Amino acid sequence: xxxxxxxxxxxxxxxxxxxxxxxxxxxxxxxxxxxxxxxxxxxxxxxxxxxxxxxxxxxxxxxxxxxxxxxxxxxxxxxxxxxxxxxxxxxxxxxxxxxxxxxxxxxxxxxxxxxxxx
Amino acid sequence: xxxxxxxxxxxxxxxxxxxxxxxxxxxxxxxxxxxxxxxxxxxxxxxxxxxxxxxxxxxxxxxxxxxxxxxxxxxxxxxxxxxxxxxxxxxxxxxxxxxxxxxxxxxxxxxxxxxxxxxxxxxxxxxxxxxxxxxxxxxxxxxxxxxxxxxxxxxxxxxxxxxxxxxxxxxxxxxxxxxxxxxxxxxxxxxxxxxxxxxxxxxxxxxxxxxxxxxxxxxxxxxxxxxxxxxxxxxxxxxxxxxxxxxxxxxxxxxxxxxxxxxxxxxxxxxxxxxxxxxxxxxxxxxxxxxxxxxxxxxxxxxxxxxxxxxxxxxxxxxxxxxxx
Numbered sequence: 001x002x003x004x005x006x007x008x009x010x011x012x013x014x015x016x017x018x019x020x021x022x023x024x025x026x027x028x029x030x031x032x033x034x035x036x037x038x039x040x041x042x043x044x045x046x047x048x049x050x051x052x053x054x055x056x057x058x059x060x061x062x063x064x065x066x067x068x069x070x071x072x073x074x075x076x077x078x079x080x081x082x083x084x085x086x087x088x089x090x091x092x093x094x095x096x097x098x099x100x101x102x103x104x105x106x107x108x109x110x111x112x113x114x115x116x117x118x
Numbered sequence: 119x120x121x122x123x124x125x126x127x128x129x130x131x132x133x134x135x136x137x138x139x140x141x142x143x144x145x146x147x148x149x150x151x152x153x154x155x156x157x158x159x160x161x162x163x164x165x166x167x168x169x170x171x172x173x174x175x176x177x178x179x180x181x182x183x184x185x186x187x188x189x190x191x192x193x194x195x196x197x198x199x200x201x202x203x204x205x206x207x208x209x210x211x212x213x214x215x216x217x218x219x220x221x222x223x224x225x226x227x228x229x230x231x232x233x234x235x236x237x238x239x240x241x242x243x244x245x246x247x248x249x250x251x252x253x254x255x256x257x258x259x260x261x262x263x264x265x266x267x268x269x270x271x272x273x274x275x276x277x278x279x280x281x282x283x284x285x286x287x288x289x290x291x292x293x294x295x296x297x298x299x300x301x302x303x304x305x306x307x308x309x310x311x312x313x314x315x316x317x318x319x320x321x322x323x324x325x326x327x328x329x330x331x332x333x334x335x336x337x338x339x340x341x342x343x344x345x346x347x348x349x350x351x352x353x354x355x356x357x358x359x360x361x362x363x364x365x366x367x368x369x370x371x372x373x374x375x376x377x378x379x380x381x382x383x384x385x386x387x388x389x390x391x392x393x394x395x396x397x398x399x400x401x402x403x404x405x406x407x408x409x410x411x412x413x414x415x416x417x418x419x420x421x422x423x424x425x426x427x428x429x430x431x432x433x434x435x436x437x438x439x440x441x442x443x
Binding site: 005006007008009010011013015049050052053054056062063064066067068075078079082096114115116 | 162165166167168171172177179180181182185264265266267268293294295311312313315316317321419420
């Protein structure tokens with residue numbers, strides 16, 4: 001079976017052609033760089049995404065602080081992760097890159113601030 | 119009147135890159151004017167990733183990308199930043215008038231770089247009939263409300279146009295628990311990057327209608343529904359192809375226009391169709407010493423390309439200043 005996917009690793013958006021044999025990726029073509037092959041295999045076996053959002057603060061200089069997961073999380077966990085993000089109230093200043101939640105949802109990733117707030 | 123070698127208007131990706139580059143090209147008397155309370159411009163509300171892949175060879179969010187430039191500006195002597203400073207006038211003699219809380223200043227520059235970005239097209243510009251209820255937002259405004267103000271401006275959303283901001287906001291609304299009922303695109307294919315169709319639309323099974331447009335918006339106080347029709351290759355409505363979509367919010371993502379009111383008033387020739395300065399060369403205008411870069415020069419797909427061209431604008435302004443010395 002051949003599956004077609006748009007690579008999301010960079011703005012080039014390569015159209016990938018993925019040959020699948022017995023639920024495994026046999027061959028990837030159409031990618032202009034090695035990231036495309038890695039993405040295709042991951043996407044077929046277990047799709048992962050970096051999640052970005054923003055959390056509410058209390059008593060800080062900005063009302064919202066933007067956040068990201070430091071590594072991709074399973075696509076299937078995204079809405080659950082959003083539920084957790086909405087519960088967070090940040091009360092102390094952070095730098096860009098500070099950890100907001102360690103081992104977020106026990107997924108082995110950290111939730112990081114992406115902007116300084118004082 | 120205070121005199122400066124270089125005044126840069128706007129501290130988004132373009133203005134910041136131009137300032138750093140002008141300083142690196144030897145200009146030591148630079149004033150960077152920004153109307154907001156912080157540096158970074160629209161990058162601050164772009165919380166998604168995808169910035170910096172070309173410029174820094176890593177995927178950053180908008181605020182992280184901005185931070186790289188902000189830190190550099192803070193540690194560089196010779197670049198003075200004035201926040202909450204809104205330029206209201208520019209003359210061909212390069213005299214700028216700006217207001218900031220409690221004061222109004224005139225300043226004379228040897229060279230000026232305008233990095234004033236762009237504005238979003240509105241519902242009126244694509245001529246959608248119907249009433250004028252609450253609930254119609256440009257995609258970038260909705261982005262600011264959600265990511266900066268912490269407000270969710272709608273529950274059932276229809277996106278008009280498939281520009282990148284519209285696609286990114288379709289995902290953002292979905293993540294926040296709203297239902298995005300459709301993306302309506304008059305052309306036969308997406309105007310945004312293919313990766314955004316994949317990761318913002320297909321990931322969340324959001325319905326997309328190509329070759330369709332919204333013909334009417336209904337609603338008394340708040341948007342209640344829209345009428346969607348199919349169009350032919352000349353964008354004419356196909357009779358009896360219409361159907362209704364109930365929604366409380368319409369997001370407009372139908373294009374951007376360079377913001378050039380100030381340089382136009384100064385006498386710079388502007389292309390009426392695109393809103394860009396008429397120019398054979400990137401970053402230049404019809405008035406020597408008045409440069410224009412980033413989205414105010416032309417609409418870019420990527421902030422990375424803005425930074426690259428704006429850095430060149432900084433160097434061009436430095437060369438101009440040295441030439442007139």
